[in-house]
Amino acid sequence: MTKPIHVTSEIGKLKTVLLKRPDVEVENFTPDMMPRLLFDDIPYLPTAQKEHDYFADTLRDNGVEVLYLEKLAAEALDAGGDEVKNTFLETMLAESGYAAGVTHDALKEYLSTMTTQAMVNKIMGGIRKNELDFVPRDLVSAAEEEDYEFFMDPMPNLYFTRDPAASIGDGLSINHMTFPARQRESLFMENIIKYHPRFANQGLQVWRDWNHTTRIEGGDELVLSDTVLAIGVSQRTSADAIEDIARNLFSSDSGYEKIIAIRIPHNHAMMHLDTVFTMINKDQFTVHPGILGEGGHIDTWTITQGSDGELSLDHRTDLKQVLKDALHLDDLDLIPTGNGDPIIAGREQWNDGSNTLAIAPGVVVTYNRNYVSNQLLREHGLKVLEVLSSELSRGRGGPRCMSMPLVREDL
Numbered sequence: 001m002t003k004p005i006h007v008t009s010e011i012g013k014l015k016t017v018l019l020k021r022p023d024v025e026v027e028n029f030t031p032d033m034m035p036r037l038l039f040d041d042i043p044y045l046p047t048a049q050k051e052h053d054y055f056a057d058t059l060r061d062n063g064v065e066v067l068y069l070e071k072l073a074a075e076a077l078d079a080g081g082d083e084v085k086n087t088f089l090e091t092m093l094a095e096s097g098y099a100a101g102v103t104h105d106a107l108k109e110y111l112s113t114m115t116t117q118a119m120v121n122k123i124m125g126g127i128r129k130n131e132l133d134f135v136p137r138d139l140v141s142a143a144e145e146e147d148y149e150f151f152m153d154p155m156p157n158l159y160f161t162r163d164p165a166a167s168i169g170d171g172l173s174i175n176h177m178t179f180p181a182r183q184r185e186s187l188f189m190e191n192i193i194k195y196h197p198r199f200a201n202q203g204l205q206v207w208r209d210w211n212h213t214t215r216i217e218g219g220d221e222l223v224l225s226d227t228v229l230a231i232g233v234s235q236r237t238s239a240d241a242i243e244d245i246a247r248n249l250f251s252s253d254s255g256y257e258k259i260i261a262i263r264i265p266h267n268h269a270m271m272h273l274d275t276v277f278t279m280i281n282k283d284q285f286t287v288h289p290g291i292l293g294e295g296g297h298i299d300t301w302t303i304t305q306g307s308d309g310e311l312s313l314d315h316r317t318d319l320k321q322v323l324k325d326a327l328h329l330d331d332l333d334l335i336p337t338g339n340g341d342p343i344i345a346g347r348e349q350w351n352d353g354s355n356t357l358a359i360a361p362g363v364v365v366t367y368n369r370n371y372v373s374n375q376l377l378r379e380h381g382l383k384v385l386e387v388l389s390s391e392l393s394r395g396r397g398g399p400r401c402m403s404m405p406l407v408r409e410d411l
């Protein structure tokens with residue numbers, strides 16, 4: 001029987017996906033908070049929701065079951081019972097800077113009076129100071145900026161469900177993310193996997209859990225086949241986290257034998273591998289030309305299990321050949337974002353032109369605004385399903401970022 005998580009490729013027919021419908025969290029902040037919250041603008045919520053519903057409908061119309069993070073999280077906590085809900089709340093408060101003290105107590109009391117769904121939504125949306133009839137006089141609060149509006153920051157990046165966890169084979173990694181703005185997001189997934197009736201006690205493997213100091217994010221984790229992964233060495237994923245997950249995968253029955261670590265520029269526009277490189281068919285990939293050096297070269301390390309019990313690393317720079325070797329392909333089509341024009345490529349990559357979501361081999365969901373790249377994909381034989389993108393793209397993520405595949409058909 002198929003497990004509730006089963007993903008052995010980037011392109012197998014998508015059966016079940018996890019999304020988060022954007023809600024108040026994407027507008028509950030001011031421009032000066034944007035850099036810290038990793039947003040470049042403040043989306044107009046009604047339009048962002050319409051666009052997201054269009055995305056979800058596009059997936060449903062193509063036979064995909066759509067699950068929502070916010071709903072699963074509340075159901076998981078209810079299924080877990082009072083103790084689980086209490087532990088979740090304590091962890092969430094501690095991770096928000098309130099392990100104990102009067103503010104902790106006031107926030108806990110405030111959240112505890114709510115239904116589980118309302119509590120989850122409130123934590124996601126952020127808690128402003130003026131919501132509570134309480135003025136903290138403790139030392140912790142005295143150390144804070146006095147006119148800062150929030151007790152708990154909103155989590156506007158939640159609609160990028162790709163990043164806090166990543167499905168790999170019959171399991172997942174629950175990711176310790178890089179920036180504080182996103183670190184609490186993984187707690188929802190951790191509780192869903194442990195306590196939601198759909199996932200609990202189903203023999204799912206956690207290849208790497210949240211409890212780490214080294215960093216990894218799902219946008220960097222690409223499942224190229226049932227034996228090969230690609231992982232970005234990026235602004236968000238560190239080499240030691242890649243080596244850690246490699247050891248866990250290679251020493252278990254995961255089926256994974258090879259990880260291609262690909263070093264990409266460490267900047268906000270290209271924060272994850274999937275912002276510059278995605279797999280869209282058995283032998284086709286999108287790639288942002290800006291990451292390739294002279295002659296199409298880039299640093300890659302193919303990681304395998306060495307005979308001495310240590311990892312073996314093979315450094316090469318010909319990405320195309322590395323992929324052909326790992327996937328046993330005679331040829332391979334690397335399709336350049338923006339058709340190679342440096343201005344168009346830069347503009348469309350910024351709006352996630354390389355960030356395609358494959359829902360079957362050769363069938364991809366993309367943002368409509370990247371019309372040059374979309375046309376090129378069609379010319380290369382792909383079926384392109386365009387979705388709306390005026391507001392969603394302000395968070396710097398596209399269709400792959402906005403989706404966490406839970407089940408795909410094997411190829």
Ligand SMILES: NC(=O)NCCC[C@H](N)C(=O)O
Nearest residue numbers: 038160219272395396397401
């Ligand atoms: N996989 C992805 O590339 N996700 C996009 C995440 C965008 C979000 N604003 C972030 O900076 O983390």
